[in-house]
Amino acid sequence: MNTTTVEIILIIIHSLFFIYAFFAIASYVILAIISAVETKEYVKKNSFVNYKEILSSTISPSISIIAPAYNESLNIIENVRSLLSSHYVNYDVIIVNDGSKDDSLEKLIVAYDLVKVNFLINQQIPTKPIRAGVFKSTNPAFEKLTIVDKENGGKADALNMGLNISNNQYVACIDVDCLLLENALQKMVKPFLEVTDQKVIATGGVIRIANSCIIKNGKLLDVNFPEKWIEKAQILEYLRAFLLGRMAWSRLNGLLVISGAFGLFDKKIAIEVGGYDTNTVGEDMEIIVRMRRHMEEINEKYKVAYIPDPLCWTEAPDNYKIFISQRNRWTRGTIETLRKHRKIGFNPKYKSLGMLSYPYWLFFERLAPVIEVIGIIYFAILMALNEVRWDYAIAFIILAYLFTVLFSIVAIYSEELTYHQYKKKGTGFKLLMISLLEPFVLHPFILYAAIRGNMDYYFNKKKKWGEMTRKGMAKAENN
Amino acid sequence: MKSYQYIIDYFENSPTIIQVVWTMSGVFLIGVVILTIYLKYLRSRLRKDEKKVAEYKREYESDLITYLYAGNDEEEISAEQQIIIDKLRSCASDEFKRSIIVSKLLRLRNDISGEMADAIQKLYFQSGLIAYALKRLKSKKWYVVAKGIREFTQLRVKEVNDEIVVFVNHPKREIRKEVQLYLVTLFHFDGLKFLDILQTQLSEWDQIQLLEVLQRFDEQEIPDINPWLKSKNNSVVAFALKLAKIYNQFEVKDALIELLSHQQKNIRVDAIHVLSHLHVVEAKDILKNNFDNLSEDEQIEFFKMLENVFESSDESFLLAHTTHQNFEIKLLALKIIKILAIEKFVNLKNFSTDDDYVKIYEFLENN
Amino acid sequence: MSDVKKIVLAEDNTTLSLLLKFRLEKEGYKLLIAVDGKEAVELIEQHDPELILTDIMMPYISGLEVISHVRNKLNKQTPIIVFSAAGQEEMVLKAFNLGANDFMGKPFSPNELVIRVKRLLR
Incomplete structure (x- = not known):
């Protein structure tokens, strides 16, 4: 190879990096703007809806909360109690005990006066079989509660069992340890009922981080800002993702993922597409992509709605080990989903799903960490060869850093103007500090976990399958 | 100076x-700095506003209570009441205060009835x-109009009916909803x-x-709903x-x-549901004779x-339908x-070897 | 002689609470006001009132839980009147099952409440 060829190749590589960075930044800016427009509209719309006054009546559509539980003995009684305290009237709670090896079932039986009942299940989605049976309470105060004990099959399999068992029109799939506010179901079901010109197939909710918050008897009493860097940084990350990212995507009707911790689905469609995929660790993303794909294929106008209100609170990992394993799993889930549905990518037949959402996820979610690592390696090689123009490099690094910080502050800003959850004096300063530090205290770990996820996906099939049968849910690794 | 020139x-x-x-x-x-200062x-x-709101709330609350207990039978409005009316009138010119006064009035009006209301x-x-x-109501912003209508609803102001009905077919969903309410x-x-x-x-x-609003009233005298059942607007039919x-x-x-032959499926299904609720036996034969032409939802x-x-x-x-491919129909049949006819049922035990059939049969046998 | 009868009122509409407090104190009762179920339970445990008035839907601890706490945890037969909004019939039934004595559907007239309070405290 002569020098000019090498130079041309280098120029191409540099241009690709540059174009990628340019589009990444541009997409962030555009998403932020769209989300601002959408947030404003949403706040206006909701400023005069009195949820307390409405939909406590029995005419409202029926909802089942489906919560899979795996080895949750420690908190299960409290968690179930919290799920039972919703202010919505027409709903029930289905707890699927997914082959727990602990005493969850025994504890539930005692606490809620459960007895085994004869229950006919319409097995529309195949699942692992029932183990001890289906239980209902003899106490009328808990008539909304159904407990299903089945053999272990993973979270997706447990949710499918719930879908089979539910007799209701809508299903809320949630993590059992989530704390739902009392009006969460009212708010989440609203999009299904108020849209008349298209079909709403699912509504996604926001996940808020409950670390350090005061929770008693399944009720959120006080919102606090936690102390650990990793927790604070995740709060910032969630604000960015939910208040800027998802808000904008919902405006574009391009949401590809509803958080597995809290989403409401049209049960009929969820069953029509075959329920959750038990062969992926990213079942929450996969089912949405599949439902969307299905709607595109039958050519019906549809929408995935999104409610930005802080309705669902959950404990986030508070140490790096658990955090990394969670993000590793998320990475693999994304890869699996995108691969499984690669047919829709860049396929004009699937309209914005194929031409916008899919490419965005592929380039800026799926490939981002890979490209970042390639960049770092390339930079390291240049350093080794002493080819770095340090003044230029520093200019770019500073630009990237300032952009990240600015974007985080915009997210905080959005939070203050809408929900203003962190009211206490001094928290504003803490939020700003973490905006400055987050690129150092959290981002490297996210990158590391994503790379581990890629490695595991491509080179460590055993881990993938080993985890499938044994894993319960995010929280199982947490305790 | 030199380094400055160098840069x-x-x-x-x-x-x-x-x-x-x-x-x-x-x-x-610069953006980061400005936003940081502005965020502070x-x-x-926001914190101050919250404090102020709480303060004003307490103040207007007690004014309101004083007003309500200051009435007497002799006068339309007692002197003491007039003082409070005047005070609130001057406060109302401030938008921030007005919104608090109104919200207090509405909250209370919602919960009490009778003379005090x-x-x-x-x-x-x-x-x-x-x-x-x-x-x-004259505003160009839809949410301002909607809020105005809502206020009239909660305070039961019948006098503005004419101003409000003009919005019945307003393009914005939220306004229409407030009008209807x-x-x-x-x-x-x-x-x-x-x-x-x-x-x-x-x-x-x-x-x-x-429906929820209607159910709050005791009167059971319903207008003739026939025209609405025949409406061209499908949602009115529903x-x-x-x-x-x-x-x-x-x-x-x-x-x-x-309506059993309405062109929209969900209306046909709902019609069956209502006819069933009303025990209209003649509908049964119509549907039975036409069963095979029905969609699965209607069949269920x-x-x-x-x-x-x-x-x-x-x-x-x-x-004939115990072997229908639909689970629910099989179960119901x-x-x-x-x-x-329990004796017929006993004979059906090994009628089909289909998994679902066996499961349903066993379930019914034990229940 | 502490002949003044104590009433705990749990209601998250503070204006209504204040209004009822005035009205009932005019009748010679002592009113203790709670803005949510949590406070109500604390007041009940502290003061052992002669009557409890509670809204069904409140933040943190619902009226139903307050009733259940009084009847089952404290084992008290203190008369309880619940307030309910329209469309909460099911909750009212539950409240009665748990041991409530009477209910008032919102909106209600304060005068009527006074009559019912007097009847229960006679």
Whole structure:
């Protein structure tokens, strides 16, 4: 190879990096703007809806909360109690005990006066079989509660069992340890009922981080800002993702993922597409992509709605080990989903799903960490060869850093103007500090976990399958 | 001074792209600084506002209570009441304070009835608050209009009816909803007349809210819902079906039967559901004879109807559908046979080897 | 002689609470006001009132839980009147099952409440 060829190749590589960075930044800016427009509209719309006054009546559509539980003995009684305290009237709670090896079932039986009942299940989605049976309470105060004990099959399999068992029109799939506010179901079901010109197939909710918050008897009493860097940084990350990212995507009707911790689905469609995929660790993303794909294929106008209100609170990992394993799993889930549905990518037949959402996820979610690592390696090689123009490099690094910080502050800003959850004096300063530090205290770990996820996906099939049968849910690794 | 010159020289001698990068960094940095300062200001303002709101709330609350207990039988408005009216009137010119006063009035009006509720309304008129709400109706911003209508609904101000009905077919969903709630909250079933002229779709959410408002009233005298069942607006038909069910409108059964051939499936399904609720036996034969042409949803709904109105003459029909491919229909067919003719049911034990059939049969055997 | 009868009122509409407090104190009762179920339970445990008035839907601890706490945890037969909004029939039934003595549907007239309070405290 002569020098000019090498130079041309280098120029191409540099241009690709540059174009990628340019589009990444541009997409962030555009998403932020769209989300601002959408947030404003949403706040206006909701400023005069009195949820307390409405939909406590029995005419409202029926909802089942489906919560899979795996080895949750420690908190299960409290968690179930919290799920039972919703202010919505027409709903029930289905707890699927997914082959727990602990005493969850025994504890539930005692606490809620459960007895085994004869229950006919319409097995529309195949699942692992029932183990001890289906239980209902003899106490009328808990008539909304159904407990299903089945053999272990993973979270997706447990949710499918719930879908089979539910007799209701809508299903809320949630993590059992989530704390739902009392009006969460009212708010989440609203999009299904108020849209008349298209079909709403699912509504996604926001996940808020409950670390350090005061929770008693399944009720959120006080919102606090936690102390650990990793927790604070995740709060910032969630604000960015939910208040800027998802808000904008919902405006574009391009949401590809509803958080597995809290989403409401049209049960009929969820069953029509075959329920959750038990062969992926990213079942929450996969089912949405599949439902969307299905709607595109039958050519019906549809929408995935999104409610930005802080309705669902959950404990986030508070140490790096658990955090990394969670993000590793998320990475693999994304890869699996995108691969499984690669047919829709860049396929004009699937309209914005194929031409916008899919490419965005592929380039800026799926490939981002890979490209970042390639960049770092390339930079390291240049350093080794002493080819770095340090003044230029520093200019770019500073630009990237300032952009990240600015974007985080915009997210905080959005939070203050809408929900203003962190009211206490001094928290504003803490939020700003973490905006400055987050690129150092959290981002490297996210990158590391994503790379581990890629490695595991491509080179460590055993881990993938080993985890499938044994894993319960995010929280199982947490305790 | 020298280093300053050095920086400028450096910048000018850099390639354009680096100049752009430094410029953008500068812009971002300024952005970060400005937003940081503004955030500080915003947070303290929000905190202050919250404190102020609490303060004003307490103040107006006690004014309101004083006003309500200061009335006497001799005068229309007592002197003590007039003082409070005047005070609130002057406070109301401030938008921030007005919103707090109004919210307090509405909250209380929602929870109490009788003389005191009337007194609250009087206060609303006398203090000039009503004029501000009327001004809202003229606004170009949809949410301001919607809020204005809502205020009139909650304070039961019937006098503004004419100003509000013009919005019945407003393009914005939220405004239409407030109008509907206004009409029904104040004029009950009479308010439903807007259905005659409604051109837009009445969402499921709207329907539920209207029904909920209607159910608060004791009067059971329903206007004739026949015209709505025949409406060209499908959502009005769907709503009329709900009315027919809740208020047991047996007299509209002919219109209901006609709806069995409506062009929209969910209306046909709902019609079956209401006919079943009303035990209209003649609908059963119509559907039975046409069963194979029905969609699966209608078939399921029909079997639910059969559960209510079956007769021994349905036996062969039921037997024929114990092997229907739909789980629910199979279950209902077997279930009804078990009630209708237990000896036939016993004979059906090994009728089919289909998994679902066996499961359903065993379940029914044990229950 | 502490002949003044104590009433705990749990209601998250503070204006209504204040209004009822005035009204009932005019009748010679002592009113203790709670803005949510949590406070109500604390007041009940502290003061052992002669009557409890509670809204069904409140933040943190619902009226139903307050009733259940009084009847099952404290084992008290203190008369309880619940307030309910329209469309909460099911909750009212539950409240009665748990041991409530009477209910008032919102909106209600304060005068009527006084009559019912007097009847229960006679």
